[in-house]
Amino acid sequence: MSEPTGNNNPEEQAQARAEQDAAAKGEQAAQPASEPVQDELSILRASLEHAHQEVEKSKEVYLRLAADMENLRRRTQEEVLKAHKFAIESFAESLLPVRDSLESALALENQTLEALREGVSATLRILESSFEKGKVVVLNPVGEKFDPNAHQAVSMVPGDSVDPPVPSNHVVAVLQKGYLINERVLRPALVAVAQ
Missing domain, CATH: 2.30.22.10 (Head domain of nucleotide exchange factor GrpE)
Incomplete structure (x- = not known):
């Protein structure tokens, strides 16, 4: 019985050894090649993680700014409402002496016409002063x-x-x-x- 030709032929055996050596070298070459791929994957993962952190920071900053803007809008709206509500306050305050003067004039009994005229004239001056202040x-x-x-x-x-x-x-x-x-x-x- 004859043996398979692949094991006996020295050329085939040399070729088989060369293929085995090449395969072994290929495995060794594949291993170092996989390390740079792993390093690159680690770098990409770290970069992605960093990008996620930056997005979270930006989101946090945005939410704070949005809250600040909303607070500013609300405060401004309240101030405008107060300004509308109390805009006449200083003018009304300047008219109070006019009312006081008129009430005083009516409270006095047995006034002379001259005293009444003088009181009305003084009240008019107070009113004119109030008008000047109120423009x-x-x-x-x-x-x-x-x-x-x-x-x-x-x-x-x-x-x-x-x-x-x-x-x-x-x-x-x-x-x-x-x-x-x-x-x-x-x-x-x-x-x-x-x-």
């Missing part, structure tokens, strides 16, 4: 050119019928004074205008 300006436009934004014409009169004569489209008389507050018409002046 309320009186409109008394006699002789000025008619301004439909600040004046309301209630009658037309011939301009040459008054003394001194008034040019056409100018205010001849003020029937009721008007008022501005911070340069905005609070109440227009009721006027008679020259034709």
Whole structure:
């Protein structure tokens, strides 16, 4: 009986040994190649973990900023509401002495006309001072050119019928004074205008 040819032939045996050596070298070469892959995977995992940490930090910063903005919006809204609610407080406070003066005048009995006139005059001065503080300006436009934004014409009169004569489209008389507050018409002046 003959033996298989692969084991007896010296060439085949040499070739088989060479293949085994090459396979062994391939395994050895594969091992060092797998170490860089493992190192690269470790680096990528660490990088991914770092990226996740950065995302969490950014998320935390965003949430804090969003909360701060919401608090700022709420505080600002509250301040605006308070400003609207109490905007007139200083003006009303400046009017309190006017009321006190009028109440004092009514509380006095047996006043002379002169004392009453003096008291009313003092009260008017207090009121004018309050208007100045509140930036309320009186409109008394006699002789000025008619301004439909600040004046309301209630009658037309011939301009040459008054003394001194008034040019056409100018205010001849003020029937009721008007008022501005911070340069905005609070109440227009009721006027008679020259034709």
